[in-house]
Amino acid sequence: MAASSSDRLIIFDTTLRDGEQSPGASMTKDEKIRIAKQLERLKVDVIEAGFAASSEGDFAAIKAIAGLIKDSTVCSLSRANDRDISRAAEALAPAERKRIHTFIATSPLHMEKKLRMTPDQVFEQAKLAVRFARQFTDDVEFSPEDGSRSDMDFLCRVIESVIAEGARTINFADTVGYGVPELYGKMIRTLRERIPNSDKAVWSVHCHNDLGMAVANSLAGVMIGGARQVECTINGLGERAGNTALEEIVMAVRTRKDHFNLDIGVDQTQLVSTSKLVSQITGFTVQPNKAVVGANAFAHASGIHQDGILKARDTYEIMRAEDVGWSANKIVLGKLSGRNAFKQRLEELGIALDSETEVNAAFSRFKELADRKSEIFDEDIMALVSDEQHSHDNEYYRFVSLSQHSETGERPKARVVFSIEGKEATCEAEGNGPVDAIVNAIESKTESGCELLLFSVNAITTGTQSQGEVTMRLSKAGRIVNGVGADLDIVVASAKAYLSALNKLQSKAEKLNPQM
Ligand code: KIV
Ligand code: ZN
Numbered sequence: 381m382a383a384s385s386s387d388r389l390i391i392f393d394t395t396l397r398d399g400e401q402s403p404g405a406s407m408t409k410d411e412k413i414r415i416a417k418q419l420e421r422l423k424v425d426v427i428e429a430g431f432a433a434s435s436e437g438d439f440a441a442i443k444a445i446a447g448l449i450k451d452s453t454v455c456s457l458s459r460a461n462d463r464d465i466s467r468a469a470e471a472l473a474p475a476e477r478k479r480i481h482t483f484i485a486t487s488p489l490h491m492e493k494k495l496r497m498t499p500d501q502v503f504e505q506a507k508l509a510v511r512f513a514r515q516f517t518d519d520v521e522f523s524p525e526d527g528s529r530s531d532m533d534f535l536c537r538v539i540e541s542v543i544a545e546g547a548r549t550i551n552f553a554d555t556v557g558y559g560v561p562e563l564y565g566k567m568i569r570t571l572r573e574r575i576p577n578s579d580k581a582v583w584s585v586h587c588h589n590d591l592g593m594a595v596a597n598s599l600a601g602v603m604i605g606g607a608r609q610v611e612c613t614i615n616g617l618g619e620r621a622g623n624t625a626l627e628e629i630v631m632a633v634r635t636r637k638d639h640f641n642l643d644i645g646v647d648q649t650q651l652v653s654t655s656k657l658v659s660q661i662t663g664f665t666v667q668p669n670k671a672v673v674g675a676n677a678f679a680h681a682s683g684i685h686q687d688g689i690l691k692a693r694d695t696y697e698i699m700r701a702e703d704v705g706w707s708a709n710k711i712v713l714g715k716l717s718g719r720n721a722f723k724q725r726l727e728e729l730g731i732a733l734d735s736e737t738e739v740n741a742a743f744s745r746f747k748e749l750a751d752r753k754s755e756i757f758d759e760d761i762m763a764l765v766s767d768e769q770h771s772h773d774n775e776y777y778r779f780v781s782l783s784q785h786s787e788t789g790e791r792p793k794a795r796v797v798f799s800i801e802g803k804e805a806t807c808e809a810e811g812n813g814p815v816d817a818i819v820n821a822i823e824s825k826t827e828s829g830c831e832l833l834l835f836s837v838n839a840i841t842t843g844t845q846s847q848g849e850v851t852m853r854l855s856k857a858g859r860i861v862n863g864v865g866a867d868l869d870i871v872v873a874s875a876k877a878y879l880s881a882l883n884k885l886q887s888k889a890e891k892l893n894p895q896m
Contacts, residue, residue, distance in 0.1 A: 389602065389633060389642040390582065390609035393419050393626060394428040395658060396441075397457050399617035401893060403860035404833075404853045405662040406884070409441040410769060414731075416445040418657050419614075420452050421730050422650040424626070426479060428611075431457040432471040433464040434892040439471050446475035453519065455479035457894055460509035469516035480513040483523035483553070483894075486530040486538055499534055506538050510545040521549035523586065525895065528554040528564055536574050543577045549609060550581045554597055555895070557590025557621065561600035568605025584609035589621040598624045599632060603640070614658040615666050615673065627651045627672040627704070635699055652705035653729065656759065660766040663851035663862030663877075665838050672704055712758055715750040719743050722761075729758060731765050742768055752868055753847070759840045763847055763866040767876065776801060776886045777826070777879040784871050786814050796821045796875055815874045822875065828882055830856035837870050850877040856885050 396412050396419075399405060407415070412429065419427050429445040430438040446454045454475040458464035460482050472478035484506050485495055491502050506522065513520045522542045524535055539550055552568050559567075568585070572578040585601035587594040594616070601607040616625035630648055633640045655673035659666050668676040678701035688695035712725055722743050726733065733739050745764045750756055778799045786792040794817035795808045807825040811817030815835065834853035839846040848870035852863045863881025867873040 389644050390425045391646055392426040392609050392611045393424040394611050395613040395617055397428040397430050398623050399613035401619045402617055404862040411661045412441040413444055416449055418654050418730055420449050422654050423645050423647045424452055426453045426455050428455040431894045433467040435889060437889045442471035446472050450476055453477040453479050455481050457481050459894055460484040460505045462512055465513045478517050479519040479521055480517055481521040482509045482513050483525050485526050486524035487526035490526045503538055507541045507545055510542045510547045514546040520547050521551055522547040523551040523553045525553050526555040527552045528559045540575045543581050548581055549584050551584035551586050553586040554588060557588035559597045561596045564597045565600035565604025568601050568607055572606055582609050583607040586611040587624045594624040595628045614654050617664055631672050631699055649705045663864040665836060713756045722746055753845055757841045760847055763840050763849060767866045776883050779876045779879050782875055784814050792817045794818045794821045798879055814871050818875045819878055822878055830854040848873045850874045852877040852881045854881040861885050
């Protein structure tokens, strides 16, 4: 069933909130600000910047984003209680357009086992929460958490009452990714048909990808259910198997306009750079075969396909790489490029550094890189800025230098110099491989005792001249963090990534998960 007339689909990005709930994806305030600015450039309608009551850090990040973002609505999540809602309102105060998103679980399982509340108590709390939130803004969203496993009669009762209290958006959450497209879409349609005041709210979909159907469920919610807002994240980032991928929704709706007949405000040429930024900051790499933003999404290896593409592009291509922001590894700068050219390229890439000191620091990193690598691509510039910021954030440990020796048949040895609160330390160790030796050397000094959960190396551009970007995921006492480091030498990148992860573990910033 195609949508009857062309209307608008609201894109609600929750990378900075639900995406960040993914273990290890936690971001600093500055990182959140960089992503929020890029989301504004991408022209998403709503940016869910975080969960204000979860930590001082998240509160400060939402407040800063609320003061900076002009074109998108800025939103904070809050549980359905006065304290959370007041915190959200306070953090959002500077925003030109603000939204409070409040939620409470409505499924029998969550109410009984998690909330230990009766349905009547949940009903009352939902109603009071929306009433309270409306004191701060007209733009209030309500989500029945675990909506897709909730009783329809109870949902009708709760949703009717929150709309009567002034909720403008009803976000039907498939919290555990249990939905299947047809049933999920029909649930929304039934709710809209049965709830007398349903037309007073915009209906929204929020799907998790546990069965790999988040995008399909979201689109069914739109087409069958009549939802007009999709909640999604860049690269589908999110807890467990992630959330609905923003880039897939945007390109599905645009490419199949004949079917969906909906308008979206997103600037699709910003999709690839946004994807790269989120992956560089969080350390969650994008699989090569990922739709739209994966490195192979537009690569045609088979001879038959290549032949077809040369004859007529649309034989095997339904979208054009350049339309989503792929710019075939353009050489942008070189050894002789000056500070002004570098600064201008930063601006073109949407990287706004806070001060001239930061621009100077980035420029001197660029010069160092250009001395070692003749061709500098956009990806290199983005990586060096991220790397600079990673090493500045919570800078307890800072990489200085290393030397490393490997020879066939011998155990690799490493010597690492790094500073601990500004004081230099030197350490040496052997290991099973060069990276193992580096980690052993660092551990011999820091004695962090953390567990390494993931070590991954990615080439930032093509060819053996490429910088390597390393992600190290560490866990300690139930906390999981990702460290990212980039360098032409992947052993150096590994040391930087390990120290960056230790810095994150070092910062005491504890964050409450809203759904626990
Ligand atoms: O998945 C979920 O239920 C959520 C809600 C807070 C909307 O993220
Ligand atoms: Zn969610």
